[in-house]
Amino acid sequence: MSLIVQKYGGSSVADADRIRNVASRIARGREAGNDMVVVVSAMGDTTDELISLAHQLVERPDEREMDVLLSTGEIVSSTLLAMTLKSMGHNAVSLSGLQAGIHTDTQYSKARITAIEPQRILQELNKGNAVIVAGFQGLNSQMDTTTLGRGGSDTTAVALAIGLAAHVCEIYTDVEGVYSADPRIVPEAVKIDRIGYEEMLELATYGASVMAPRAVELGQAHGMPIMVASSNSDNAGTLICKEGSMELRNKVSGIAHDTNVAKIMVIGVPDKPGIAREIFEPLARANISVDTIVQNAGLDNVTDITFTVARTDVVKALSIVEPVGRGIGATRVTSDETLSKVSIVGTGMQNTPGYAARMFRALADEGINIHLITTSEIRITCIILEDRVKDAVRALHKAFEVEFRQAE
Amino acid sequence: MSLIVQKYGGSSVADADRIRNVASRIARGREAGNDMVVVVSAMGDTTDELISLAHQLVERPDEREMDVLLSTGEIVSSTLLAMTLKSMGHNAVSLSGLQAGIHTDTQYSKARITAIEPQRILQELNKGNAVIVAGFQGLNSQMDTTTLGRGGSDTTAVALAIGLAAHVCEIYTDVEGVYSADPRIVPEAVKIDRIGYEEMLELATYGASVMAPRAVELGQAHGMPIMVASSNSDNAGTLICKEGSMELRNKVSGIAHDTNVAKIMVIGVPDKPGIAREIFEPLARANISVDTIVQNAGLDNVTDITFTVARTDVVKALSIVEPVGRGIGATRVTSDETLSKVSIVGTGMQNTPGYAARMFRALADEGINIHLITTSEIRITCIILEDRVKDAVRALHKAFEVEFRQAE
Numbered sequence A, B: 001m002s003l004i005v006q007k008y009g010g011s012s013v014a015d016a017d018r019i020r021n022v023a024s025r026i027a028r029g030r031e032a033g034n035d036m037v038v039v040v041s042a043m044g045d046t047t048d049e050l051i052s053l054a055h056q057l058v059e060r061p062d063e064r065e066m067d068v069l070l071s072t073g074e075i076v077s078s079t080l081l082a083m084t085l086k087s088m089g090h091n092a093v094s095l096s097g098l099q100a101g102i103h104t105d106t107q108y109s110k111a112r113i114t115a116i117e118p119q120r121i122l123q124e125l126n127k128g129n130a131v132i133v134a135g136f137q138g139l140n141s142q143m144d145t146t147t148l149g150r151g152g153s154d155t156t157a158v159a160l161a162i163g164l165a166a167h168v169c170e171i172y173t174d175v176e177g178v179y180s181a182d183p184r185i186v187p188e189a190v191k192i193d194r195i196g197y198e199e200m201l202e203l204a205t206y207g208a209s210v211m212a213p214r215a216v217e218l219g220q221a222h223g224m225p226i227m228v229a230s231s232n233s234d235n236a237g238t239l240i241c242k243e244g245s246m247e248l249r250n251k252v253s254g255i256a257h258d259t260n261v262a263k264i265m266v267i268g269v270p271d272k273p274g275i276a277r278e279i280f281e282p283l284a285r286a287n288i289s290v291d292t293i294v295q296n297a298g299l300d301n302v303t304d305i306t307f308t309v310a311r312t313d314v315v316k317a318l319s320i321v322e323p324v325g326r327g328i329g330a331t332r333v334t335s336d337e338t339l340s341k342v343s344i345v346g347t348g349m350q351n352t353p354g355y356a357a358r359m360f361r362a363l364a365d366e367g368i369n370i371h372l373i374t375t376s377e378i379r380i381t382c383i384i385l386e387d388r389v390k391d392a393v394r395a396l397h398k399a400f401e402v403e404f405r406q407a408e
Helices: A016-031 A046-057 A063-087 A119-126 A152-163 A197-208 A213-222 A275-285 A311-327 A347-351 A355-365 A386-399 A401-407 B016-031 B046-057 B063-087 B119-126 B152-163 B197-208 B213-222 B275-285 B311-327 B347-351 B355-365 B386-399 B401-407
Strands: A003-008 A035-040 A092-095 A102-104 A113-116 A130-134 A137-139 A145-147 A169-173 A194-196 A226-230 A238-241 A254-270 A290-297 A302-309 A332-345 A372-376 A379-385 B003-008 B035-040 B092-095 B102-104 B113-116 B130-134 B137-139 B145-147 B169-173 B194-196 B226-230 B238-241 B254-270 B290-297 B302-309 B332-345 B372-376 B379-385
Touching (some): A016 A035, A016 A063, A035 A119, A046 B016, A046 B063, A063 A130, A063 A145, A063 B046, A092 B063, A113 A152, A119 A130, A152 A169, A194 A197, A197 A213, A197 A238, A197 A254, A254 A311, A254 A386, A275 A290, A332 A386, A386 A401, B016 B035, B016 B063, B035 B119, B035 B152, B063 B137, B063 B145, B119 B130, B152 B169, B152 B213, B194 B197, B197 B213, B197 B238, B197 B332, B275 B302, B275 B311, B302 B311, B332 B355, B386 B401
Parallel strands (some): A003 A035, A102 A137, B194 B238
Antiparallel strands (some): A102 A113, A226 A238, A254 A302, A254 A332, A290 A302, A332 A379, B102 B113, B226 B238, B254 B332, B372 B379
16 A cells, blocks of 8 residues: 555646546546545635735735635535545545645745654555645745735645655546647657756746746655646556666757746846846746846946846836936837746757757748747757747657657 | 724625725724724635535535634635734734634534634734624644634624623624514514613524624623624614613513424324423434424324424434334434524513413414414424515514514
């Protein structure tokens, strides 16, 4: 008998039929003799509906209240799943983040998990219950509810798998696994059987959107293998784990893209020490992740500073940067929300020259203009106009096709 | 500065405009220098929607899970009200039943409050916050969420008023107070300014539906005055308090009615000791309140036992009584859901003969047949066909009109 930790996303529990399907999967796990701990997201669009309810009342809702509000979505789905399992003859109990012992810091809407105290979960398992945990939420030291932000339920699942010493964390979603590119854009994309944590991180951060990067990071930090698979089939998915055999290394794993990109330019800044700090410190304090940063020193000791943020953060970022810009004597602050990122990712690239050149040529052959370039050891990213992003993904998938074939 | 405990019902927070209205009322209370503790129900039809969500999946949902599910409705409304107050510049914080220290027994769906531990509420008041408490819910000794059943939010409010030693508990609803009869049926019904706990209990139990009887009982047990008023006006409502002056006594306070009535008949039962116990003990264990009980001893040592339950309990009650009936050799068990109760209520009746006769004559003059009669010291109730209940209320209001005039 082993302990299995599973997570089902919002689309997997979006209606009664899908909740029944998930309950059957959990039942099968129990019938095979396993202890089951299952993390669920809120049903379908529940979270968006709760957000819009708040926005009918208040333009910028208080974050503490917002977290309590949003946490109800996962509580609803966890109770529905637990009562469905019970009606099928399986003992089951739902637990809120608080009851499941998910401790976090006090950073509302983006809380980080600080500890797992799984006593209640273990008690319920000992009683023979399947334990259904409301994802995305925890409690802080004031016993107040916090939410974990984007990808919170994935993070809950991986944290519980670690806290409960499970062998693997299973993430069920509406896709069959991680692909060499988004199959909606590249029909010939291939499913990746195994992928290293770092490669997965680069893919996810740059838009593969299969799994939350912070959950992958958490898995990496504790060596917890993560299986991503479909809740609608029994096909093997993609196992995210430590980089293994030699032959996985010399290749490109996949093409990622991300349309949630906005560029902010602070133009005509007097070029003196400390300027970058004055811009980026307040953004960090407001918890806005800044991605690419480019500084173009110009004439007359005047410089332009360009950086990208998630498009969803651009209003908040501008509200911070505009007064800073005035304060440091910038000519103006502008933003551009028509951009996207496209990346090639693979551990093979770090030892093999020529990948960047092949990427730039593939884009040039398609007539796609590159606005900004950033690279990591296992990734090369170009920022291009959003309306060309699908063409770019297809062109790059074709250019590196041979590499995916090797991976099969 | 004093401490005010208020409760707003589901119709008072049913949409954004009404939530803003409630927030303004709370703000006014704060501006007058008061500490505000406010209990809210779930918005409008939320609870019914959550119930139907569960019933899409499971015919008889597990009660523990159901309680957790339903408790989210009040959490949602409490956060929306708190964030609205904050946006108006008033410090406010929402607390769940758990956080507010509402301790209950473990009887899911009908939990009773066992203790109030108001430390967190007091802390938040000391910080200058208006405290918005999710009504209808508490936690049991296993730290699991329970719900208090029908009228739970009224009970939460009165319990908090007692626990916090407030001077009065204010219950805001969609009516202006307690009337001498339902104003939708009797347009000339008059608002009662003051009413005793017991009279209110008889009115509420028998369907005045303005306020939950158990909340009135709780107020009575601790001598907590309860003001029932409209959330849409500043008119004085009805104060429910200890019976006061002499002149309140010699009168009928009001006409109550209740259409949530079902009759169950166990027919042809061998008439021997212990029969009643065999029927009513299992109903009590299942937490079904049995109202009127009539036993008609017949010929040949065979008897019929008739009793009434809430119509909402009739399916559950039949599922218990039918096997018991077979076990004790009853000919058959039948039910009738076409009945209603109509009552006259008033402390004056206990010392003055003739009220029952006046009531029966008024009904007879309207051609209304009486199926069953029950009485208490301050109430006379007739069970009649549901399709005559409005006529009965009007006829009785007219018959006792003079008494209401005296109360004004």
